Amino acid sequence: MLLALISDIHSNLPALRAVLEKIDELGAEKIICCGDIVGYNSFPSECFYELSKRDVESVMGNHDYAALTGDTKGFNKYAAEAIEWTRKNFDTKKLSSLPIRIEKDNMLFTHGSPRSIFEYIFPDAPTYFLESIADKERDFTVLGHTHIPMMVETKKGTYINPGSVGQPRDGDPRSSFALLDSGRKKVSFQRLEYDVEETARANRKAGLPDFLSERLYMGV
Numbered sequence: 147m148l149l150a151l152i153s154d155i156h157s158n159l160p161a162l163r164a165v166l167e168k169i170d171e172l173g174a175e176k177i178i179c180c181g182d183i184v185g186y187n188s189f190p191s192e193c194f195y196e197l198s199k200r201d202v203e204s205v206m207g208n209h210d211y212a213a214l215t216g217d218t219k220g221f222n223k224y225a226a227e228a229i230e231w232t233r234k235n236f237d238t239k240k241l242s243s244l245p246i247r248i249e250k251d252n253m254l255f256t257h258g259s260p261r262s263i264f265e266y267i268f269p270d271a272p273t274y275f276l277e278s279i280a281d282k283e284r285d286f287t288v289l290g291h292t293h294i295p296m297m298v299e300t301k302k303g304t305y306i307n308p309g310s311v312g313q314p315r316d317g318d319p320r321s322s323f324a325l326l327d328s329g330r331k332k333v334s335f336q337r338l339e340y341d342v343e344e345t346a347r348a349n350r351k352a353g354l355p356d357f358l359s360e361r362l363y364m365g366v
């Protein structure tokens with residue numbers, strides 16, 4: 147099956163729309179999201195609706211959790227402010243049905259790491275560490291959270307992060323996602339330009355901190 151892997155949309159509708167259109171063009175049969183549908187930008191309802199409309203399965207990210215509970219412990223002031231805005235402008239109860247993990251066909255999908263939605267797994271994580279946190283051997287463990295694309299093979303299976311749709315942080319402002327051919331066990335990473343200005347304009351209109359728009363132009 148050709149799966150499209152997306153993550154960290156963060157209420158960025160122009161980016162999500164561009165990515166979904168491209169995914170259709172590439173012929174993916176199913177889309178799985180590794181969390182953080184909301185936070186940072188100003189289109190939470192629209193992004194949630196786009197995913198529901200397409201039966202995208204998503205796990206819960208730490209920003210989804212914060213929007214649902216109001217608990218922004220560990221967030222910087224910009225992230226916390228965006229969560230506060232999200233709680234005023236979106237029916238966050240809709241996020242309560244998101245699972246912490248999805249397991250299917252010997253693959254695991256979760257936000258942070260196999261043991262916590264809050265733990266960051268960066269591309270330079272040593273393989274012995276990745277093996278130590280795997281709860282079992284799998285073909286693929288698919289994560290989000292860092293906003294940085296990653297693929298590392300280990301004895302416990304391959305770790306993948308498709309990068310971020312709505313707030314890339316690897317110095318490339320284009321949206322990031324991945325395609326996974328689960329039968330052939332092949333992964334390809336994709337980058338796609340979207341209308342950053344449209345997102346920034348909407349953020350400014352919503353009264354969100356300027357920094358959250360400025361970072362989108364730089365991909366940081």
Ligand SMILES: [Fe+2]
Nearest residue numbers: 154182209291
């Ligand atoms: Fe995120």
